[in-house]
Amino acid sequence: MPELPEVETIRRGLESAVLGARIEDVVQKPCRVFRCTSEELFGIRGQHLQRLLRRGKYLIAELENSYVVFHLGMTGQLTVRDPAREDASRFIRHETTGLQRAHQHAPDRHTHLEILLGDGREILYRDIRMFGKIHVLARNAGVLESFLGHLGLEPFSSEYTLEAFLEKFRNRKVRVKPFLLDQSVVAGVGNIYADEALFLAGIHPMRPVRGLRKYEKVRLFETILKTLEAGIQFGGTSMSDFVNSEGRQGSNQEKLNVYARDGQPCTICATPIQKIVVSQRGTHFCPGCQPRSRPSRIVRRSRTRYRRDPS
DNA sequence: AACCTTCCCTGATGGC
């Protein structure tokens, strides 16, 4: 499930590998991931990859006259295939993560798009569940801003301020978990990093945002950045399908405190991590570190609830 | 407007 750190890892990989390359041809296997006409898609031929951008979980290839906007959904993979490197002869399954792919691989039945570059390499889009989306936009002023206008605060940008974050709580009554998954709040946070940020902030995922103390919101503001930062630092979280642009897995799955650790002892207090369902999403938390009840207004806990950095 | 539910999709997994 590519979230901000995974998409950013791919963006950086593509940037260092194919920036400036000319798009010679495009091979499309029509399916629902294409939210553009074939004519729009073929229109990118002859253009160059001028910049690779990211906004939330969206990856954007900026060409002379077009933007190609990718959303990887659940199982989308964007990789570079280099004829000078050998293709893996078969998929390799990682023992603990279930990862289905290592290094580069020839297009298979799940490969929906091949972007052939001038130097013989190609960019492949592969997506097993096809929850991903590919859009082609004419590169006019403001078109990106309009297309991505529904997205909330961009972490690591100057707009990600405490004041703006606190403003997002206005008139909201939902539980904090779906609040964090709402892309109009903070763009790029998904299920893994929401659970991790809540753990570090010591906040139970079922608590209504209305009932959060100011200091808890401040912690959340900080732990969202910390978890995303760690995710990028360790090259993304490879639970099942994520690979970077070179087809290699990240290592952040080894750093997680709660996600997919249900039944295992908490890294802080040894209480077994629990898994519950909150608004139709699997949710992991530590019952010891993330109490369900609202903390007392008078007595702040003497023992700090601010969890350690996951690194 | 905010919130909630359903649906899309395939592969892995477990029960029988």
Added chain:
DNA sequence: TGCCATCAGGGAAGGT
């Protein structure tokens, strides 16, 4: 061995 049900989940759509 094979068949079927279940689960995973980001975000759009539609209903309340």
